[in-house]
Structures are given as C-alpha cells and as structure tokens.
Amino acid sequence: MAEAITVSIVGASGYSGAELLKILNRHRQVTVKKLFANTSAGKRIDEVFPSFRTLSGMMLESYSSDAACTSDVVFLALPSGEAMNIVPELLTRGKKVIDLGGDFRLKDISLYETFYKHQHHAKETVQQAVFGLPEWNREQIRSASLVANPGCYPTSAILPLAPLLKEGLIEAQGISISSLSGVSGAGRSSTTELTFVEVNESVKAYKVGTHQHAPEMRSILESITGMKIGLTFVPHLIPITRGIYTTIYAQLRKKVGQADVLAAYQKHYSGEPFVRVSDSMVPEIKHVNYTNFIDIGFRVYPDNNQLIMLSTIDNLVKGAAGQAVQNMNLMFGFEETEGLL
Amino acid sequence: MAEAITVSIVGASGYSGAELLKILNRHRQVTVKKLFANTSAGKRIDEVFPSFRTLSGMMLESYSSDAACTSDVVFLALPSGEAMNIVPELLTRGKKVIDLGGDFRLKDISLYETFYKHQHHAKETVQQAVFGLPEWNREQIRSASLVANPGCYPTSAILPLAPLLKEGLIEAQGISISSLSGVSGAGRSSTTELTFVEVNESVKAYKVGTHQHAPEMRSILESITGMKIGLTFVPHLIPITRGIYTTIYAQLRKKVGQADVLAAYQKHYSGEPFVRVSDSMVPEIKHVNYTNFIDIGFRVYPDNNQLIMLSTIDNLVKGAAGQAVQNMNLMFGFEETEGLL
C-alpha cells in the first residue's frame, strides 16, 4: 500500500470543500493539514459547519502558498477565476493539485473567456492539466501534477454519451441534454433567488443555452471521440439539496436495440467501480445520493428514431468532492475506492 | 350574461375533483348540485378534504345517472376506463359532459387500447368528443356536448409547439420533450412509490417512451397542423406537490431568430387570456401555480440548430380543473375567465 499523505483544502467553507473534508476524514491514508477560507478565515470549521463538532475543530486560515505547501496535495474548491492565480506557484513548488473549479478544464482559452466572462491568467498551465474523469483518463491522471476535476453536469452527461458515440450508435449532432440540479450545486451563497421560499415548490431553467458546462461537455466529448459534437444543454434548478438528474436525447445512427446499447456500455464500463448501468432500471437520485456512483439507464425509442439516456449522480460527490478523491487515489497509488464506499 | 347553471362532479374525492369544487364554489353562475365518489361515498366532502370545513359540507354519493342528470353539466374526474361507461347515457339524456380523464381524447381507438392497456367500450362516442383546448378549438367547444379535457402534459407541450409547427419554424420530426411533474399528477393513491420518503430529495423518470400522453400530444398536434409528427416524451416525477415544467427541443427548419418565434406566438396567442409568452423571461412553476395560466419562454440555439421551448402550468388548474371550467364557460356562454382569475 502507498504511503500516507497530507492534504490541504483551499475553499473549505463552501459545500464542496466541506464534503471533501468529510470524505478525507474517513480516508485511511490521508491527514488533513490545512484548511483555507476567505471571509471565514479565523473561525473554526465547526463554527461554519456545526456538523463537524467533535469531528474537526481545525482553524480556517487565510490562504498562503507557504502554508499550503506543507502538504503533499492541495485541493482547490473556489469560485471560477481564483484557482488560476494560485495553481502555477503550487506546481512550481512541486505540489500536486486537484482543482474542483472550472479554470483548467477548457483547453481553448477563448471558449473559457467567453463562457466564464473573465480573462485567463494562467494559459500555459491550462495545457498541462489533465481532465479528471477516471473512466476515460485513468492513466494520465495517475501521473498528473494538475487535475482539473470535471464539472457536475459534464460528469453526468459525458459518461452516458461517450461509449455510444465511440461505438457509433448515435449521431454526434443534434444531441439534447436536460439536467436537473439540487441547489447545493449553486454553492453556498446568499442571493434572493436561492432562498427557500423562491426555490421550494418550483422549478426554473437557467442560463438556457449559455451555461459554461456546455462547452466543457462538447470539448471533452470531442477529445474522447475525435468527432465534432453538436449539443444543446438546459440546466434546471429543482427543490432538492443534492443530486443531478440528466436526460439526454440523441438520434440513432442505425437500427439499434437495447442489447446493442447495453453491450457498448459494458465494453467500456464493466470494470468501473463507480459506474452502474442497467437496461431495465430507471435511475433515481436517491439511489446515488451520498455516494460516488453514477447510475445510467437508457431506452431505444424507434418511433422517433431516438435514444433516451438517463443518468444520476450526487453533485457534491461524483460531481465534485468524491471524484476529486477518486483522482487523488489514482495520483498517489491508493486503492481507487478508498474513502468512497 | 348567460343564465346560472347547476353542475355535478363525478370523482370528487380525488385531487382534480376537489380542485374543481374549489373553483366552482367561487364561480358566480354555478351551483354545485351533486358530488359523486366511490369508496368515500357516504362521507361529507369536508371529512375527506378538511380544507372545505364551513365552505362545503356536501355529501359524497355513489354515482347514479338519475342523480347526475339533475344538473346541467357533469364533470368527470375518474381513473381511465371508467368515464366510458357513464358518458353515453348522460349524452343520451341531453346532458353536457366534460371529462377530465383520457377516455375520449384519442380518436384512434387502437392507440387508446395500446397505451391505456384496456378495451374501449364507447367507441362511437369518442368520435363526437371535442378536445377541450380553447386556444385551438374554441368554436367547437362552444357547441360541444362532450368535451375531452386535455391531459396535463399535453397541455404543456401542445401549446408551445403548435404555433411554431404551423408557421413552419421547426421540424415536425425529432422533437424531444422532457417534462417534470408535481406528485399530485399521480392522483390520490397510496402506493409505496408515492410516499414522502420515496419521492422527497429524489427525481425519477417513469414510463419512459410509453406514457399515454405521448400519443395524445402527437395526434392532437397532427390534427392541428396536418403534419406527421415525431416526438419523444420523457416524464419525470419531482418532489413538488403541484406544477409541470416542460422543456422541448426541436430542430430549426431555417434561419430563425428570437423575433421570428415571438411573432409566431403573438400571431396565435395575442388575445388569449391564459397564455403568457415572453422572449426574455424564463418560466418558473411558482409564477403559475394556483392559476390557470401557461407561461411560455424560448431560446433559439443556433450552435446545434435547435430551438428550446419552456413552459409551465399548474397541473391541477390549467392541466385539469381550471381548463375544464374554462371549457364550461365557453359551452354555456359565460365570461371565459369567470372563476379563474
């Protein structure tokens, strides 16, 4: 078994940061060394999240690279635009970095600047980042210094689509993706739009056709399949705390049956510890919440010549902190499932 | 102003029946004469729904056509397969009938029998039924004896699609429809699947590609537009009590901008009292709940050559009882909005 390591979390006062801490506290080869936060610096983590009382009383500190560099690996769970200012120095000082934000996911900087609406200040570093989707990049992740952990929506859409595109079962154009997300996906912020009264007993689509995860889905699928992809993505906010439900419609390329689709999934995912595919069971969010699993279901619909794909993940686990720990496990030679079952 | 009338409700112990009673109690030209129920017969309505205490203490009776025929119009809010046994006699005895169920919506009996999974016993009566979507059938409804009130999902999908198909802005094939429904849409039944614990903090798709509202959408759109329609429909159950959110993806037929779509909607819906279209505002369920409105939004997405349509209704009002009263208002010459604002 690989040696024990120390880790730091930058952005520990957000939901993804707290989920990371919860998972890492249970990980048998990890010691959490430093927690960094911004406005909450100076408080203990259990003052911000009282669920940690008696489990962790660590202080939240203002970020400094010296402090961060006392650990072997640094997790970043920050709003977009912040990681790019921190990561180059950490890499220079020889640290491994796992970034849960969007700063290092898009190789095409102009795409980043269009969708994230600010300039990129670490363009060269972007090119060395490995996209942290273990099911498709496992070997690269093992040797990566910088992992760009996938977005929650892209995780839920890329995993069901990639095998079927690769096997030529569906068209690469005209893909329609409808995702439903729990509110923790919006982060721990306090706008009127996210209050209980505004969200409860309602649904709304948002960033219709303009969400920054659409180019991430497209560019990663293109790099996996080598095809030119055309997709439309509509995210919806629904009144649950955690979980993503993604429903995808694609045109069938040829006469395809349920068994063909299942075979394609089995070919690519049969050994995957966190991918559960079924040709009969319809995914439900409650089956994956608080876990690192993605559940995938599907239905061939010959009347309209379409395939329907359905997937569910916990946005804070497989969609963020859990997948980040899965990546860390690969980077340090730990059991891939350690801390995650 | 038209003369006052009397009404009866068959199936008053369900959610749609109760919503009908609530609306009709506020209607200035209506007196509710009889309430019929099955297992709850012999109870007062306020024993079944205590919200009616001091507002209505009417008895729930076992159905008899003689009793029903003491009123001018009979509303049916029954599980599928039951209305077909009641309606022919009511029509023969000269009553107007508004059926909130699915028995008289599909002119193609074989389609009915495939999707509803039982035989039809009133095939001739089906042919005289008018589909009660006022925005497209207003004149026929005025003179109808039997109105087949639209399903909740079809209401939410046909209204955004029909004008754009008619105006040739979108392709008639390859339409993808994703709907989210509150749990009251499943009726007042007690299966483990509908308990709070199973539904809360989760989402599930159901009847994927096999829901009986898909042929209803298709056949009504075909009769409105004269085109052959190809659509895929996936309904999802989400943890809210009331409301439907429908997201539709269609291929654009030609170079179309936001203004073209808005113009098509305005052409067809500008005088409609219950249709609210906006090219900028994204629909949210909370804006329409407890009302008879449908809100429609849309976004041209040229990258993938698609149009995204979004709509919201309250499944118990515009999706059931409210639209039924709107139809009654038309049939009896009342103000179309009476009882509904």
Add this chain to the structure above:
Amino acid sequence: MAEAITVSIVGASGYSGAELLKILNRHRQVTVKKLFANTSAGKRIDEVFPSFRTLSGMMLESYSSDAACTSDVVFLALPSGEAMNIVPELLTRGKKVIDLGGDFRLKDISLYETFYKHQHHAKETVQQAVFGLPEWNREQIRSASLVANPGCYPTSAILPLAPLLKEGLIEAQGISISSLSGVSGAGRSSTTELTFVEVNESVKAYKVGTHQHAPEMRSILESITGMKIGLTFVPHLIPITRGIYTTIYAQLRKKVGQADVLAAYQKHYSGEPFVRVSDSMVPEIKHVNYTNFIDIGFRVYPDNNQLIMLSTIDNLVKGAAGQAVQNMNLMFGFEETEGLL
C-alpha cells in the same frame, strides 16, 4: 353595501405586500391606487413577482405621503421601525391606516424597545392604535383610524388561549408555546441562513425566549383577560413555504373534560367566520393554507394535568394580509369575509 374605496400598499415588494395585492385584486369594493417599495421602486410589480403578469402591471414607487394620501386607506407591510416614521402624518391627514408590522402593537414602549432593539419615535400614536384581532376587538376596529395588525405567531396563540383563560379552565402561569413557521414568515431577504440548502431537510429553533412576539402574546392576553400571564415561547423554522403550527401546553385549573373546553370555544367563537374549532379533528397546515381560517384542536391530558391546544394558520393570510383585509372590511363596513373566501 358600503361605497367602493381606494387603497395603497407601502412595502409591496415583500411577501405580505404581494399577498395583500393578490387579495385586494379580487375584492369587489376596492381599487388599488398606489404601490410603494424601496429598493424595487421604479420596477413594475410583475417584474418583481412575475405571477402578476397580465394581472397587475402597476409601478412600484418610492414612498411619498402625498401619493399615499390619494387613497382612502394605507396598508403598511414594512420592517420594524419604519412604520413609526410614516403613520403619524397619514393619521393627521385623515387617512385610515392598517400596519402589518410590529410598531404599534405593544402599548408598553419599554417592552417594544427591549425586544425590537431600537427606539420608538411615535409613542403617542401607539396609544391610539387598535389591535386588529377581529374575534376580540371587532367593535373597536370598526371605528379605528389605526389598526395594528397582529403578528403571525400571536394570532395562532392568542386565539386558542383567550377563551380558556377567560373561562378559567387553565392556569395563567406556566404556559408553554411551541410554534413552527414556514420560511415566508422571515420575509423576502437573502441571508445564507434562509437559502434552500440551509433550510431544507432541517429544523431549527431561533430567538429562543427572546422573540418579539412573546411580549405581544402576553400583553394582548393580559388586556383581554385582565390576568397576569406567564408564558414561554419557542419558534422554530421548518422547511415549508407557508403556514404556522402552534402547540400549546397549559395546566388545567380544575377537573376539566373535552366537552368543557369545546363549550368554552363555542361560547366565544360560534359566530366567527374564520375560526374552526373541533374536539376530534387534529389541525393540519394544509387545511388552512391559502385561506384566512384558523383551525383549533385540543386534548385534555389528565395524567400530567395538562391541556394541549393545537392551531394552524397561513402566516401570510390570517397571520398577515388576510387578517389585514378582514380589518379593512370592518373599518369600511364591507362584508367581513369579502375577498377572503
């Protein structure tokens, strides 16, 4: 029937203000003349609450007394401390005023200043205010110029307690009150504590023993009964949008049965249009939500020599806007239930 009137709402961009507008739009003797707001001034009401689209497109204006005085009655739905700066001038200019806030409910100014934590600037005006609880102050309300509309929690606690204290069935000391409130009771503000993620799937007590509604309950009960009252009040925030559930424990003064308690309630509330008492039915929030009713239930519990009282209201209706309209109806000689059934 009394003559039609015009009304203004100050604070129309909050939840109580919007609920007022919704009710008043259906009221047959009322025309809404002016809507005032603070940060939302300059917007249309349907931009703030899109549910009003096509129903009201009135502008939100910055408050001015001249504009307010163009209407017959002014409703105030403001944070505490603001109404006191507006009301004296309105009264001087001959307007009727109904204040939904706390500024004029407590005759004892020092109590106000202790619990509301700021100074009072209209101490004389406080003395002329009538506490707007129609069930106990109906005659005074009819002739009042200034009505202090009761708090939501006090409405839910005073109504079940007052008859039993007056009839000597329970002790005036040692009363314990536990209330659960929907989140709309906290107003339309954007603190992290009120976001969906923080509220959902949780419960918290707050202002334990320090809530400003405790002295309101005590002082009003003392003025109704003439007794010295001792009570403990614990409010809890629960994950629902609307509604209050209040559970009260009091010591029985003597051997009392269910029938005695019911008789006391009937003596005081038998003609009340919005009070529904039952000795067998347990109140549930869903039976009163979106209505102006209060439902009251109770249980004599001889083992511990206690009486349990249970009550439910909709905090935005009987707990705020509905009761305010009930008061307006009394002040202007309209049918007391107009707009409220």
Add this chain to the structure above:
Amino acid sequence: MAEAITVSIVGASGYSGAELLKILNRHRQVTVKKLFANTSAGKRIDEVFPSFRTLSGMMLESYSSDAACTSDVVFLALPSGEAMNIVPELLTRGKKVIDLGGDFRLKDISLYETFYKHQHHAKETVQQAVFGLPEWNREQIRSASLVANPGCYPTSAILPLAPLLKEGLIEAQGISISSLSGVSGAGRSSTTELTFVEVNESVKAYKVGTHQHAPEMRSILESITGMKIGLTFVPHLIPITRGIYTTIYAQLRKKVGQADVLAAYQKHYSGEPFVRVSDSMVPEIKHVNYTNFIDIGFRVYPDNNQLIMLSTIDNLVKGAAGQAVQNMNLMFGFEETEGLL
C-alpha cells in the same frame, strides 16, 4: 481488539433494516450473514433498495430461527408484536439479540398492552431485556443477551432530561415535550396519509397524548432517576425524510442559571462520544443527520420560571440503527464508535 463476528438482520426491507445494513457494511469486525424479510423474501436487497447495487446483492429470505442462528447476533427491525414471537427461542439458543422495536422496552406489561393495543406473549423475556441507552446503561449493555434499543423519540427526550432531573434542577412533574419527526419514522408503508402530497407543505400532530413512546420516556426516566415523572408528549409529522427535533419545557426547581445546567450536562456526558451539549448553539437537524450524534441545547427562561431544552437526532441512526450498532459494539467489546464516525 475483539474478534470478528457475524450478524443477521430480521426486517431488512424496512428503513431501519436498510440503515443497519449500510452501517454494518462499513464495520470492520462484522460480516453480515443473513437478511430476513417478509413480503420481499425471495428478492435481492438491491432490488428493494437499488442504492445497494454493487454493494450488496444478498438475498432476502423468509425468517427461520435455524438460519438466524448461524450468526452471532441477530438484529430485529420489525413492527411491534412480531419480535416477541422470535426472541425467546433465539435467546434459548444462545444468541445475542438487539431489538429495534418496542416489544421489550416496557417492563410494565399492562402499559405495553394499553399503548401497543395487543397482548404480550413473552412477558418473562421482557424482564431480562436491557434498555439500550449507552449513556445510562453502558455496563449492563456490555453483558446483556437481549438489548431493547430505545425508541427514536425517547432517545431525543430522555438524554436531555435525565441529568437535570438527577441533579434536581427541574421539577419531575409538568414536563411538556414537543417533537417533530421526519417521515421515515413512520416506516416504509403505503397509506394515503404518508404520500408526498399529503405530507409536503404541511404539519400535523398525531397520537396526541396517546403515543406509545410517552410511557417509554416516563418509565425509563423513572428508572434512571427514581422519581415519579409527569410528562405530556405531542409528536408532529413534518415534511423532511430524516431527523427529530425535540423541544422540552420544564419548571425550574430553584434559581438556576445557564452555567448550572451546563455543569449538570458536563458531569454526566463529558466523556460521551455521541452527545454534544452547548450552552450557546441552537441544535439543528442538519447538523446531526446521517450521524449517530445527539445535539443538546438549552435556555433558562426565568420570566416563566422554565427551562427550555432542545435536542436533535437522526431518527434512523441515533434513533434506531446507529444506536443499535453502538450497543452491539459494547456487547462484543469493540470500539464503541466503530462503524459510526
């Protein structure tokens, strides 16, 4: 470290049974040997709870004592009245038994028969059962053959009350207890009352003054303190899946300050691994959900001479399966927190 053991779960298709399996799967000294169910016998556990897919594919079997006796300890998670038919034989055959139901909690059989509304068939066995509240019975539990795991409500009420009664800070009579429970506490059954639509956006008290957990609280507090206890208990169903919030009012016996109460709690609970007391922090359900902790807060309220106590637990963990595993750890000499942090 103690030797590894094997366990069986009788009633594995309910929520408590499934929670037990989830916890035991993570326990390092336990192997789950057999799962028993009634109507679900013959299915795999992951067919009933798909969250177990790839984690457990164990079969659910019809109960037989021979099969149960292949394991070292048997957990029972059954409706009341069923465990009593199974337990005596298991004990005779030398097995350790932990019963999560109510059959062995009340030493007074007549109290059991009154509140549970059926006869008891294993009256002698009741007398050898140890009430499984580790904080008060740790030594007895270590050597017990049969542990009666506490009810969820009693756990949440006894733990805050016992130290203060023992230390003479509060009166033993006139205690008022108001508890709010998530719906999983009602078990996995399918009555109309527990459907999402009926529970959502509402609250109801139930079994007011007649709940079977009231005599459990009273008799256990009497056995702990040696005093005669008088308490009133009102449980409420609220729209959350998991968690209990308990608010307790008691009369202060003498002049008592916050520090005295804190000292009493510290005296009894300072070394407890799962009890977290604070004199400043108000408990919230979200801080304890999915954990075995109980959080306790309190407030001295001199105006009404009362003490307010507040507590929160997860009803399925500290209120059921977690506490059961804590008891198992004591019975077999494992680390008390194993599997529970």
